[in-house]
Amino acid sequence: MSSPTTTIDPRLAHAAPDNGKRLPNSVLAMIIFVVAEVMFFAALMSAHTIARATVPGGVWPPAGQPRLPVERTAFNTAILLLSGVLLFVANRRSRAGYEKARPYLAGAIATGIAFVLLQGVEWVALLREGLTMTSSAHGAFFYLIVGAHALHAVVAIAVLTAIYFPMRRGTLAPSTFAATQVFWYFVVLLWPVIYLRVYL
Amino acid sequence: MRSLKFATRFLIAAAGATLIPAAAAACPACMVGDPKTAGTYFGMTVVMSALPILLVCGIGYWLWRRHS
Numbered sequence: 368m369s370s371p372t373t374t375i376d377p378r379l380a381h382a383a384p385d386n387g388k389r390l391p392n393s394v395l396a397m398i399i400f401v402v403a404e405v406m407f408f409a410a411l412m413s414a415h416t417i418a419r420a421t422v423p424g425g426v427w428p429p430a431g432q433p434r435l436p437v438e439r440t441a442f443n444t445a446i447l448l449l450s451g452v453l454l455f456v457a458n459r460r461s462r463a464g465y466e467k468a469r470p471y472l473a474g475a476i477a478t479g480i481a482f483v484l485l486q487g488v489e490w491v492a493l494l495r496e497g498l499t500m501t502s503s504a505h506g507a508f509f510y511l512i513v514g515a516h517a518l519h520a521v522v523a524i525a526v527l528t529a530i531y532f533p534m535r536r537g538t539l540a541p542s543t544f545a546a547t548q549v550f551w552y553f554v555v556l557l558w559p560v561i562y563l564r565v566y567l
Numbered sequence: 568m569r570s571l572k573f574a575t576r577f578l579i580a581a582a583g584a585t586l587i588p589a590a591a592a593a594c595p596a597c598m599v600g601d602p603k604t605a606g607t608y609f610g611m612t613v614v615m616s617a618l619p620i621l622l623v624c625g626i627g628y629w630l631w632r633r634h635s
Contacts, residue, residue, distance in 0.1 A: 390630065402622045409618050413611040420607035 391542030397549040404519070408557060411515065412564050415508045428505040433496035435509070435566045436489055443485045444562050447520075450478035451555035454527075454548055461544065465534045472531055475551070479524045486517055512565055516558060523547075523554045 419427050428434060457471035490510075498506045526547050533539040 390633065398626060402619075402626070405622060406619060409615060413615055416611055417607055421604050425603075 391545060393542045393546040394549060397546040401549060401553045404553065405557075408512070408515070408561070411508075411512050412561070415512060415564065418504050418508060422504070429503050432503050432505050433493060433498050436492070437566050439485075439489060440562060440566055443482055443489070444559060446478050446485070447482045447555055447558050450475045450482065451552060453478060454551055454555075458544070458548055461541075465537055465539060469531070469534055472527065472534060476524060476527050476531065479520060479527065479551075483517060483520050483524065486513070486520075509565060512561055516554070516561055519554050519557075523551050527551060 422429060424430075453471045453475040457468040457475060460471055461468035490513075493509075498509065500507050500510050530539055530543060530547050534544070
């Protein structure tokens with residue numbers, strides 16, 4: 368009688384148990400990438416802060432330019448933070464199996480999509496009110512900073528969606544899941560900083 | 568030997584000059600305008616200089632704690 372054999376998915380082979388001490392290469396690479404991204408956004412917000420401080424008359428937004436929707440965006444910020452919390456819960460639940468983590472990952476994706484869609488609605492309204500890239504430094508910085516963040520959010524949502532299917536099949540490498548989380552947490556935690564600096 | 572002494576003195580003098588940028592008008596953007604603008608420039612210079620150091624040191628410390 369032959370003994371039962373265990374087949375290991377080759378995609379999971381590199382995620383061998385190491386008592387959780389060794390940092391997977393993909394996670395370290397993502398952390399280094401995120402550090403570079405932090406500096407990118409810091410440079411944008413530094414330029415925005417200086418432009419804001421040097422505006423003639425000290426009035427920001429400049430006269431004749433629409434005010435940003437602070438209350439609506441606060442609600443949107445809460446949605447994005449909820450998305451981060453859901454992904455955090457998905458990570459905790461994944462220790463008991465991907466089956467239990469999947470609904471939370473789906474929730475994180477859904478709330479992330481809701482954030483991007485609501486931002487899109489906000490942009491359309493602001494464009495109608497006359498805030499464009501060329502209308503003023505206010506508009507240029509707004510679309511540059513918020514647009515760069517939205518681009519990152521869209522890419523991160525695409526990656527989260529891409530890992531949902533291997534998670535459903537049970538073939539998702541834990542290191543891939545961890546690296547994706549690093550990127551999404553960056554997108555989520557960066558937004559309140561942008562909100563405080565650009566909207567308020 | 569003499570050239571080494573000269574180079575050392577020159578470097579010390581040059582480093583000392585960085586402490587009095589206003590006298591050298593080394594940064595026209597920072598030295599003109601109102602104090603609030605100068606303060607903003609100074610603040611952003613500090614942030615942009617310290618942020619990468621803090622990030623790298625923070626991650627290095629985290630990795631060290633993780634592996635020790």
